[in-house]
Every structure is written in C-alpha cells, then in structure tokens.
Amino acid sequence: MSLRDASSLLPPLRRGGRGRVRSGGRDLPLLAGMIAPAAAVFGAFFLLPLARLFAIGGGGAEGWAAYATILTDAGHRDGLIATVLLSAAVTAATLAASTVAGLFLVRHRFPGHALLVAMLTFPLAFPGVVVGFMVIMLAGRQGLLGTITQALFGGKLVFAYSMAGLFLGYLYFSIPRVILTVMAAAEKLDPRLEEAARSLGATRAQLVAHVILPALKPALLSAGALCFATAMGAFGTAFTLATRINVLPMIIYTEFTLQANLATAAALSLVLGLVTWAVLAAARSFAGSSVAAAG
Amino acid sequence: MRRRGLSFWAQLAFTLLLCAFLVTPIILSMLAGVTANYFVGLKSGLTLRWVEEVWRLYADTIFLSLRIAFACLGCTLLLGVPAAYALARRQGPAARLAEELLMMPVAVPGLATALALIVTYGGVGDLRSSWLFILIGHVLFTLPFMVRSVLAVMTSVDLRTLEEAAASLGAGFARRFFGVVLPNCASGILAGSLMVLTLSVGEFNLTWLLHTPMTKTLPVGLADSYASLRIEVGSAYTLVFFLMIVPSLILLQALARRARSNP
Amino acid sequence: MPSNFHLDAVPIRLQACGKSWEGGGRALEPLDLAIRGGETIVFLGPSGCGKTTTLRIIAGLESPDPGGRVFFGEEDVTELPIERRNVGMVFQSYALFPNMTVIENVAYGLKVRGVPRVERAARAEEMLEMVKLGEFAGRRIDQLSGGQRQRVALARALVVRPRVLLLDEPLTALDAKLRDGLRLEIDRLLRQLGITAVYVTHDQGEAMALGDRIVVMAEGRIAQVGTPREIYYRPANAFVAEFVGTMNRLSGEARNGRMRLGPGFGVALASLPWSGPDGAQEFLVRPEDIDLAEEGGHFDARVAASVFLGDRTRLVVETEGGQPLTVDAPGRADFARGQSVALRLDPNRLLTLPA
Numbered sequence: 001m002s003l004r005d006a007s008s009l010l011p012p013l014r015r016g017g018r019g020r021v022r023s024g025g026r027d028l029p030l031l032a033g034m035i036a037p038a039a040a041v042f043g044a045f046f047l048l049p050l051a052r053l054f055a056i057g058g059g060g061a062e063g064w065a066a067y068a069t070i071l072t073d074a075g076h077r078d079g080l081i082a083t084v085l086l087s088a089a090v091t092a093a094t095l096a097a098s099t100v101a102g103l104f105l106v107r108h109r110f111p112g113h114a115l116l117v118a119m120l121t122f123p124l125a126f127p128g129v130v131v132g133f134m135v136i137m138l139a140g141r142q143g144l145l146g147t148i149t150q151a152l153f154g155g156k157l158v159f160a161y162s163m164a165g166l167f168l169g170y171l172y173f174s175i176p177r178v179i180l181t182v183m184a185a186a187e188k189l190d191p192r193l194e195e196a197a198r199s200l201g202a203t204r205a206q207l208v209a210h211v212i213l214p215a216l217k218p219a220l221l222s223a224g225a226l227c228f229a230t231a232m233g234a235f236g237t238a239f240t241l242a243t244r245i246n247v248l249p250m251i252i253y254t255e256f257t258l259q260a261n262l263a264t265a266a267a268l269s270l271v272l273g274l275v276t277w278a279v280l281a282a283a284r285s286f287a288g289s290s291v292a293a294a295g
Numbered sequence: 296m297r298r299r300g301l302s303f304w305a306q307l308a309f310t311l312l313l314c315a316f317l318v319t320p321i322i323l324s325m326l327a328g329v330t331a332n333y334f335v336g337l338k339s340g341l342t343l344r345w346v347e348e349v350w351r352l353y354a355d356t357i358f359l360s361l362r363i364a365f366a367c368l369g370c371t372l373l374l375g376v377p378a379a380y381a382l383a384r385r386q387g388p389a390a391r392l393a394e395e396l397l398m399m400p401v402a403v404p405g406l407a408t409a410l411a412l413i414v415t416y417g418g419v420g421d422l423r424s425s426w427l428f429i430l431i432g433h434v435l436f437t438l439p440f441m442v443r444s445v446l447a448v449m450t451s452v453d454l455r456t457l458e459e460a461a462a463s464l465g466a467g468f469a470r471r472f473f474g475v476v477l478p479n480c481a482s483g484i485l486a487g488s489l490m491v492l493t494l495s496v497g498e499f500n501l502t503w504l505l506h507t508p509m510t511k512t513l514p515v516g517l518a519d520s521y522a523s524l525r526i527e528v529g530s531a532y533t534l535v536f537f538l539m540i541v542p543s544l545i546l547l548q549a550l551a552r553r554a555r556s557n558p
Numbered sequence: 559m560p561s562n563f564h565l566d567a568v569p570i571r572l573q574a575c576g577k578s579w580e581g582g583g584r585a586l587e588p589l590d591l592a593i594r595g596g597e598t599i600v601f602l603g604p605s606g607c608g609k610t611t612t613l614r615i616i617a618g619l620e621s622p623d624p625g626g627r628v629f630f631g632e633e634d635v636t637e638l639p640i641e642r643r644n645v646g647m648v649f650q651s652y653a654l655f656p657n658m659t660v661i662e663n664v665a666y667g668l669k670v671r672g673v674p675r676v677e678r679a680a681r682a683e684e685m686l687e688m689v690k691l692g693e694f695a696g697r698r699i700d701q702l703s704g705g706q707r708q709r710v711a712l713a714r715a716l717v718v719r720p721r722v723l724l725l726d727e728p729l730t731a732l733d734a735k736l737r738d739g740l741r742l743e744i745d746r747l748l749r750q751l752g753i754t755a756v757y758v759t760h761d762q763g764e765a766m767a768l769g770d771r772i773v774v775m776a777e778g779r780i781a782q783v784g785t786p787r788e789i790y791y792r793p794a795n796a797f798v799a800e801f802v803g804t805m806n807r808l809s810g811e812a813r814n815g816r817m818r819l820g821p822g823f824g825v826a827l828a829s830l831p832w833s834g835p836d837g838a839q840e841f842l843v844r845p846e847d848i849d850l851a852e853e854g855g856h857f858d859a860r861v862a863a864s865v866f867l868g869d870r871t872r873l874v875v876e877t878e879g880g881q882p883l884t885v886d887a888p889g890r891a892d893f894a895r896g897q898s899v900a901l902r903l904d905p906n907r908l909l910t911l912p913a
Contacts, residue, residue: 030468031384034377035393038438041374045431046400049411056414101313104306116310118548119318125540127497129518133533134320137327142334142526144323172317192653195619196711198640199647200667200718204302210666214657233404236499236514240521252406256504262414269407277402281395 050273053266060263067267076251076268082163083248087231090167091224094174099220102182103212117183124176128169128236135160135169135241161242169237174227185219186212225283229276248272325537327530345531349520353532356516357539359426363512364495367433371491374434375441376484380476382442383449397442400435405500408435413504426510432501437494441487448483449476486550489543496540513539565753567596568631568721570616575626577611585611587778588626595631598748598755600769602762604801607775609758610726616756617724618643630721646715650727652707654699660710661686661695667718685717686710688747705736712747723748723755729764741767762802766790774798793842795911805842806883808908812838817905823857823879830856830905838910845872845886847907855900859883864893875899 058064070076105117123131139145140160149157159165189212197211213220235249248268256265328346332339382394400408412432417423454476461475477484499514506515513536520529569592576588586608593599601609614620616628618640627636635643654663665682673681686692689709699707708728715723728744729737745768748755759765765772766786774781774789774797781801782794793799799807810819817832819841859875862882871887885901887893 027384027468031381035381038374038378038397038442039393041370041434042397042438045412045416046408046435047396049415050403050407052415053407053411097309097313100306101310104310108303108307110307116314119314120310121548122544123317123321125493125497125544127499127514127517129499129514129521130497130533130536133324133517133521133529136521136526137320137323137530138316144319172320175313175317190651190653192649192651193655195617195640196647196649196653196714197655197666198619199617199643199645199724200670200714201641201644202666202670203641206670210670211655211657214655217657229402233406234500235404235406235503236518239499239503240518249404249406252410253504256410262410266410266414269404269410273403273407276404277399280402 050270054270057263057267057270060261060267062263066263067271069264070268070271075246076248079246079248079251082246083232086163086167086170086247087228090170090174090231091228093167093171094178094227095220095224097171098175098178098182098223099213099216102179103186103208105179106183106186120179121176123172124180126173128173128234128238129240130236131169131173132237132240134172135165135237139165139168161244163245165241166238166245166247169241170231170234173234173237174230178223178227181219181223182216185216189215221283221286225280229280232276232279233272321537324530324533327527328534329531330527333527333530345527346534348528349532349535352528353513353516353520356511356513357535359510360496360513361539363426363430363433364492366430367437367495368488368491370430370434371438371441372484372488375438375487376445376477376480379442379445379449380472383446383454394442394446398439401439405432405436405498406504408432409501409504412501424507424509429502429505429510429512432505433495433498436498436501437491440490440494444487444490445480445483448480452479454479482550482553486547489547489550493540493543493547497536565716565719565751566721567594567752568754569593569595570722570754570756571629572612572616572622573627573629575612575615575622575628577608577615577620578623584778586615588623589780591773591780591783593754593756594770595754596752597770598757598768600757600759600765600772601775602759602765602769602772602802603775603781604760606777608778609773609775612775613724613726613756613758616722617645617647644718644721646718646720646723648708648711648715648723648725648728650730652704652711652731654707654710654714656699658699659695660691660697660699660702663699663710664713664717666714671718681717682713685713688716689713689743703736704732705740708732708740709743712744716747716751716753721754723753725755725757727759728757730759730761737764744768774801776801791909793909793911799842799909799911804845804884806845806848808841808843808881808883809839810841812836812841812910817841817908819903823877823881830903832905834908834910840911842909842911843903843907845884846870847904848883848885849902849904850885850887850891851900851902853900854902856902858898858900859885861893861895861897861899863895873899875901 057066060066070080137143139158141158143160146156146158149155193211194207197207202210233249238245238247238250252265252268255261327333329341329343330337330339331342382390409432422428457475457479458471461471466474497514502512502515506512517532517536520532572589572591574588574590577586578584601612603609611620615622618638627634661682664685665678668678668681683695686695689712691706691709729740732740741764757768769786771783771785772789773783776797782789782798789798789802799805808819810817812832812834813836815832816829818829857877859877861873862876863874865872868889870889871891873885873887873893875883875885
C-alpha cells in the first residue's frame with residue numbers, strides 16, 4: 001500500500017487478485033463477527049442518522065416538497081448550478097494540469113526530482129480552512145498577487161473572496177491528489193507499449209494521444225470524479241474565504257445556523273450527498289469497466 | 296537517454312509553476328507567522344510573539360485535536376482491520392455491498408453527516424457537549440481510509456496461500472490472524488494509521504457543526520483566528536498546524552517510496 | 559497470401575557497438591557483427607548476457623557508446639531514433655494497445671504514417687489474413703489468447719514493411735504447445751517474406767529451429783557466431799559447449815593418431831584411432847554420441863540415475879574410476895539403479911575445443 005494509492009483518498013483495489021480467499025462456509029460466523037463492530041457503529045451513527053435526516057427533510061413546513069426546492073427555489077437552483085459549474089471547471093483544470101505535470105514527473109528523471117514530487121504532494125492533507133487561508137495569502141487583501149500588482153501597476157488585484165478565489169482554492173486542494181493518481185497509473189504502464197508505438201513510427205504527441213492517455217483513462221476518470229465530488233461538498237474553504245459565496249454547502253450552512261431552517265438544510269444536504277455519491281459510483285463503475293476492457 | 300528538447304523545458308517550467316502555486320503560500324504563511332508586522336514586511340523583524348499568543352489562546356484546541364486523533368486511530372484500528380479482513384476473505388455481492396456502504400461517509404459531504412448526527416443524537420444526555428460527539432464523526436469519516444488501506448494490501452499479498460500454509464502447520468485462527476495476517480499487512484495498517492491521524496487532525500467540515508464552545512478543535516480554532524484575528528496570528532497558528540502534520544506526511548511519503556522500490 | 563508480398567532484405571552491420579550503464583559497468587563489450595540481408599539471426603544466451611541490449615541498439619531504443627555505429631544497408635542509422643528507423647518489433651509481453659481493436663492495432667503504424675483510411679484497412683486486413691486471424695479483426699485484445707495476441711503483434715510489426723523485424727523473446731510468455739505452433743508460423747512467415755530478422759531468446763531449441771545463424775552471447779561478449787550445426791557440433795569454447803545442449807567432458811590425450819582416455823575410467827582405455835589434432839587434453843562428447851553396447855564395449859559403467867523422457871531415456875552413469883557421464887539410451891529401454899552397462903565411443907564423434 002503506497003501513499004500514491006492511499007493519498008488519492010481512496011486507494012484503488014485490484015480486484016480478482018489471488019489474495020481473495022474463496023472461503024468455506026465454516027468461517028462465516030467468524031468473519032461476520034469480525035465485521036460486526038464496524039457494521040454496528042456504521043449503522044447506528046451513519047445509516048440511522050441519515051434516515052432520520054431524510055425524515056426531517058420531509059417534515060418541515062413545506063413537507064416533502066422541501067426536496068424539490070433545490071430546483072424550484074431560485075436561490076437554491078442558482079447555488080446548485082454555480083456549485084456544479086465550479087466543480088466541473090475545477091475538475092477540468094485540475095485534470096489538465098495534473099496530467100501534464102504527473103506524466104512529466106514519471107517520464108523524466110533529473111536532479112531535484114524527488115524534492116519536486118514531495119513539494120507537489122505536500123498540501124495533500126490540508127483541511128479546507130487552511131486551503132482557504134493559502135488563497136488569502138496569494139490573492140487576499142494582504143496577498144502576494146495584490147502586493148505585486150500594486151508595485152507593478154498601482155492597482156491591487158484581490159480576488160480571494162469571490163468565486164475565483166474558491167476556484168483557486170479547490171485547484172490548490174485537488175492538484176496534489178490527482179498528480180499522485182496520475183503518477184501511480186503512469187508508473188504501472190508497460191514501457192513496451194511505448195516502445196511498440198515508437199517502433200511503428202509514432203511521434204511523441206501521437207504516443208501521448210493514442211497510447212498513454214487512453215491507458216490513463218480509468219485513473220483520470222476516477223480521480224476526476226473524486227475531485228468533482230470533493231469540490232461539490234467542500235465547506236471549509238468557502239467558509240474561510242467568505243460567507244457570501246453562493247455555493248450549495250454555504251447555502252446549507254446558512255439555512256441551518258442563521259435561519260434555523262432544519263428541514264431545508266436536511267433536504268439540501270441529502271440531495272447534495274446523493275448527487276456526490278452518484279457521481280462517484282458512476283465513475284467507479286465506468287472506470288471499472290474500461291479497466292476490464294483494457295485487460 | 297535522449298537529448299532534452301524544447302518540450303522538456305516547457306513541461307519542466309509548467310511543473311515548477313504548479314509547484315510554486317502550491318508552495319509559495321505555505322512559505323508566505325510560515326513567514327507571516329514569525330514576522331512582527333506582515334503589512335510592513337520582514338524588515339519589521341522576526342518574532343515568536345504570535346506563536347506565543349496562539350499558544351495562550353489555543354493550546355487547548357491543540358490538545359483536544361491530538362486526543363481526538365489518537366482516540367480515532369484506536370477506534371479505526373479496532374473496527375477497521377477486522378472489517379477489512381472479513382471483506383478480503385469474502386467475494387460475494389454482500390461483501391461488495393458492505394464495502395460500498397462503508398465507503399459512503401467519504402462520498403457524502405461532511406455537512407450532511409454532521410447534520411444527521413446532530414438531529415439524531417444531539418439530544419442524548421451530555422453527548423452533544425462532549426468531545427466524544429466529535430470523535431464519532433471523525434471515526435465515521437476516517438474508517439473508510441483505514442479499511443481501504445488495509446484491504447489494498449490484503450488483496451495484493453497472497454493471503455490465502457499464507458493462511459493455508461500456516462493452517463497446514465497447525466496454527467489455529469487466532470495464531471494465523473495475529474502471527475501471519477497482521478504482520479503481512481503491517482504496511483497497509485501503518486499507511487492507514489498515518490492517514491487517519493492526519494485527516495482527523497485536519498477535519499473541519501464535520502467538526503465545525505459538531506463542536507461546541509467547550510470542544511473546539513485545531514481547525515475550528517484556525518477558522519476562528521482567520522475570521523477574527525490579525526493575519527500574523529492566523530499564520531502562526533497555521534505554522535503550528537503544519538508542524539503537527541509534517542511528521543506523518545513525511546512518514547507517509549517514505550512509506551510510499553519504500554513500497555515503490557520493493558513492490 | 560499474395561505472392562508479391564515480399565520485403566526488402568536489408569543487411570545490418572554493427573560496428574564497435576558497446577553499452578555502458580550510467581552507474582558504470584558494461585552491459586555490452588564493443589562488438590562487430592554483420593547480419594546478411596534476409597537472414598534470420600538469433601541471439602542466444604543466459605539472462606544478462608547482452609543479447610537484449612544488442613537488439614535494443616539495433617532497434618534504436620538504446621544508443622551505443624560513442625564510437626559505435628549501426629548501419630542498415632549503406633545507411634548509418636546510429637543517430638536515428640526508433641520512430642524513424644522503420645523497424646518492426648515484437649515483444650515478449652505482446653505490447654498490444656489495449657484501447658484499440660485487433661485491426662486498429664495492426665493498422666496503427668500505417669495510421670501514423672498517414673496512409674489513407676481505405677488503403678490502411680485493406681493492407682491491415684491482408685496482413686491479418688496472413689497470420690490467419692482474418693475473422694478476429696473487430697475483436698478487443700482481451701478477447702484473444704496469448705498465441706493470437708502474438709500473431710496480431712507480428713502482423714502489426716510487419717504491415718509497415720519494416721527494414722528489419724526484431725523479436726524479443728516472443729514465445730517465452732506462451733505455454734509449450736502454443737510455442738511450437740507459433741514458432742513454426744514465425745519460421746514460415748520469415749522465409750516467405752524474406753525479411754532480415756533478429757530474434758532474441760534464451761531457449762536453445764527455438765534458436766536451433768529458427769536461426770540461419772546463431773550468435774551465442776555471454777557476459778556482454780559474443781561467444782560464437784555460426785549456423786545451428788556449427789554451434790552444436792563445433793563449439794568454439796567451453797561456454798558454448800556447456801550452454802548449448804548437454805556435453806560430457808572427458809580428459810585424456812591424443813598423440814600420433816591415437817587417443818586414450820585417462821584416469822577417470824579406471825583402467826585406461828585401449829587407445830582408439832584419432833584423426834583430430836595432436837596434443838588434445840580434453841574430449842567432448844554429446845550424450846547421444848555414447849552408445850550402449852551389447853558386446854565389445856569400450857568401458858563399463860554403473861547407472862546412477864535414469865530419467866524417462868519419452869523419446870529417449872537419459873542416464874547418468876558412473877565409470878569405474880568415478881567419472882560421471884550423461885548418456886542417452888532409447889526410450890523403450892528400462893534401467894535399474896546400480897545396473898551395469900557397457901558403453902562404446904565412436905572417436906569420430908568426439909569433439910575437441912580449439913586450443
């Protein structure tokens with residue numbers, strides 16, 4: 001188990017390995033007993049509360065219609081659209097940047113290589129609040145970009161406390177883990193594939209387009225889905241930057257704390273959870289099937 | 296090795312730029328934490344005043360975070376390792392479903408989980424004002440990481456043959472589990488443990504809703520200081536946070552390197 | 559297969575091609591080698607002997623140390639990267655592109671060369687027919703068996719009409735039955751196309767069956783270059799004698815047209831007529847060249863072990879003087895451990911190593 005795998009938050013599993021024991025029924029009670037504690041905690045503190053939250057979501061003044069407000073209420077709908085667009089943009093930018101850098105780091109060795117990898121992956125475990133603060137350091141009122149632009153152009157560039165700041169923050173947050181995923185996948189590529197393509201006359205660009213990117217597709221898919229899901233549900237960064245940014249997690253938080261509208265908050269957070277989980281599950285089964293196709 | 300063309304240097308430049316994007320704010324914030332007046336700049340002199348102030352204001356959040364992190368590690372080890380073993384041993388759809396369900400707390404946003412916990416257990420005894428309430432949230436969130444880390448190693452070593460060999464030599468289940476299974480999964484357990492500690496110390500999404508004025512963790516304190524105190528204090532606090540997670544991050548990277556060099 | 563499909567027979571010449579590793583140490587001592595146009599040459603040797611490095615230098619995947627040159631015909635290709643050398647490569651691991659179908663794999667080299675779609679498809683199909691996989695054109699790679707995959711790889715390498723076909727242990731990943739079939743197929747294709755081919759293997763059976771000539775390599779050097787028969791029957795040195803096939807080494811001496819075998823045989827053998835060089839101290843003999851004698855054996859030995867191999871029985875015997883020998887007997891003959899056998903040597907089938 002390597003950090004490469006662990007760090008992309010959920011390490012990918014190689015299915016169908018020899019390690020899986022087709023167990024005789026004899027051990028069944030034993031195995032059930034081993035998973036029981038985790039199952040009990042999980043059921044009592046996750047499934048049951050979620051079910052309760054679901055009931056509360058439908059038990060407010062609006063009844064079950066609360067679940068529809070995400071589409072019917074203009075503010076909520078705009079928030080949802082903004083969140084989805086932001087997450088999609090972050091995912092696209094992260095995938096592009098991380099693929100370039102990750103491939104470069106796997107395909108070239110040079111002095112300082114290990115240090116560069118270490119630095120690129122260092123922010124991996126930063127919580128959202130700290131990421132928000134990093135954005136403030138870069139683009140806040142006393143930030144680096146502001147200071148530089150002030151000196152150069154006489155005007156301060158400050159965008160930390162807006163959607164652009166949030167974009168930068170999610171990018172900051174996502175790049176390390178996606179780079180790790182790309183590197184892990186690229187290192188597993190059979191170098192003979194590349195040699196075969198080159199022996200057939202493929203240029204570097206053709207090699208990347210026809211052989212390497214298709215081979216990385218499953219990894220990119222699952223990393224992208226994870227990136228998207230994280231951006232959808234992230235709360236700390238937005239919280240640090242500004243409470244006025246109209247993304248779904250902030251809306252939920254405001255409904256819950258400031259307006260004490262528990263039913264709406266419950267409904268919205270469940271919808272958000274469902275969307276996120278569905279994206280992840282879809283990507284996983286999609287990536288899984290293309291892995292199988294790759295043999 | 297082929298000659299390095301324009302494309303090599305362009306890619307290197309891009310990667311360095313990316314690296315600068317990630318590292319510059321870290322360095323800036325560490326500097327700001329020890330600068331007398333960040334607005335004036337470094338020429339105002341270096342000082343530990345802000346770090347001291349953080350310690351005065353927030354020492355209890357640091358201890359609480361550490362306590363929760365290690366308690367969380369204990370829980371995820373006790374719950375997660377046996378669960379991973381059971382999942383590794385069973386192939387059927389029921390096992391896959393259990394695995395998928397156990398992963399859910401990562402996919403479901405922390406806000407939803409926290410709200411669910413509050414509406415269900417917020418009124419039970421003193422739980423709401425206890426640090427155990429936060430612990431519950433952290434265990435839910437970190438358990439998937441422990442299970443996955445251990446499961447990944449269990450599926451890559453040939454657990455079946457090892458266990459059958461041990462059984463053929465007369466080892467009973469307990470002997471096999473503690474003498475053969477666990478030692479061979481040590482790397483996964485270690486990676487999972489470091490991951491759990493790091494994630495728990497930094498957890499904010501759940502914790503922000505679960506905490507009370509008496510149970511503030513480090514990230515809650517961070518958010519607090521970012522919002523209401525001068526940037527030097529926030530920076531000094533962030534510096535303290537970095538120092539807390541750096542050891543486990545370095546260990547994780549060393550572990551990864553070792554795993555790469557002898558796969 | 560259309561009879562007009564014939565590839566140019568390009569001769570290849572390596573001149574002082576050596577290879578040092580970056581950390582120091584030589585993978586390959588500088589070597590010279592001329593490969594004739596249309597010839598199938600097999601590099602044979604244990605792992606780490608430099609055979610794959612040599613293949614990769616010819617391919618353009620490694621460059622030789624300064625001073626080394628590679629010629630395709632009259633053209634010096636040393637500086638050309640692999641993608642501009644026009645070579646065909648076949649790998650042990652097949653290296654088929656998993657994201658493409660069978661026909662897309664075969665057509666890939668034509669695609670990057672800008673061959674129009676229609677011609678591309680026609681040529682790829684023709685090539686697939688040639689390796690008898692015509693009906694598999696639309697399949698995904700993971701729907702093929704190992705043998706089929708390697709045939710697709712062959713088609714993919716050949717369809718671009720390469721100047722040389724390079725095969726790196728192409729049969730090693732297959733099981734024994736498939737290996738024989740595909741070996742025959744490769745042999746047929748190479749003869750039919752008339753292409754220059756370089757084949758790397760550690761399997762001497764493959765080397766013997768496929769090679770016009772074999773280059774035996776050891777520790778980064780060429781140990782011997784020769785036809786399979788030359789390698790087998792006239793090994794140039796002790797390494798080749800030991801590595802290729804099984805060889806018994808007997809000490810003795812040859813003088814004045816007679817030879818005698820010495821002390822390992824207990825009683826020295828009555829001298830036999832000898833037409834080889836005078837002064838030889840050591841004689842080599844293959845297990846199949848020692849005969850079991852009904853009567854009039856040259857010496858007696860005791861059976862120490864017997865292994866039934868189907869077509870023959872391989873015996874390890876020990877002479878009275880304690881010299882172990884490996885001897886092949888007919889498969890139907892059965893031997894007990896400790897049984898005494900009488901053996902004959904034909905002096906004409908004894909070999910000596912050049913001094």
